[in-house]
């Protein structure tokens with residue numbers, strides 16, 4: 001039987017086995033930092049959620065680089081509590097769409113409050129999710145909630161929510177940087193993805209990202225981002 005144990009500090013002695021290596025760091029001048037930070041901001045400011053994704057094929061090596069980038073995120077105690085399930089199989093995509101649309105139909109027609117329907121009206125969303133079968137790739141992000149030690153004890157991971165959030169931020173940046181588009185898709189409940197993709201109990205699906213190129217006639221909501229005065233607090 002699997003039992004839950006908190007992270008006990010069993011040996012308080014300093015581990016002298018730890019190894020350190022030189023930091024490979026390129027120190028930039030102020031001008032270069034200023035320039036690079038502005039260029040990166042301008043690039044990221046072009047990122048938008050695009051719900052009209054074409055079925056044009058994408059080189060799987062690009063997807064691999066995107067996932068590698070997400071895996072560079074910092075994580076609590078370097079546990080790296082993430083898995084990225086990349087789905088390109090059409091049968092599996094159809095299955096995911098079918099189940100997602102059953103959930104969404106119920107959400108849109110019965111469960112969502114009027115407030116929620118009003119809040120998301122600008123997205124043009126309804127229960128239909130064609131991007132789940134049209135996008136060449138679906139990336140399902142799984143959070144590892146805990147580890148299993150010796151096949152029996154559950155060991156809680158450190159800050160898995162924060163860690164997975166950071167990995168997903170990098171995933172979005174990498175998708176955008178590659179010249180592709182996506183949607184942070186979050187059906188509720190989302191647990192059906194664990195069953196369909198046959199993941200173990202310590203992994204919880206968090207988000208699904210359909211990845212591809214925009215359709216030629218893709219449209220996006222006319223929305224602005226908050227200004228620097230609204231988001232930055234100087235003390």
Ligand SMILES: Cc1cc2nc3c(=O)[nH]c(=O)nc-3n(C[C@H](O)[C@H](O)[C@H](O)COP(=O)(O)O)c2cc1C
Nearest residue numbers: 047048049050051123125183184185186187220223
């Ligand atoms: C946690 C989270 C969940 C979201 N869930 C959905 C979703 O289920 N479906 C959808 O179409 N968009 C979803 N979105 C996308 C947001 O509507 C979108 O990011 C927001 O309107 C800002 O637009 P932008 O991404 O183009 O800047 C989600 C975004 C976040 C951060």
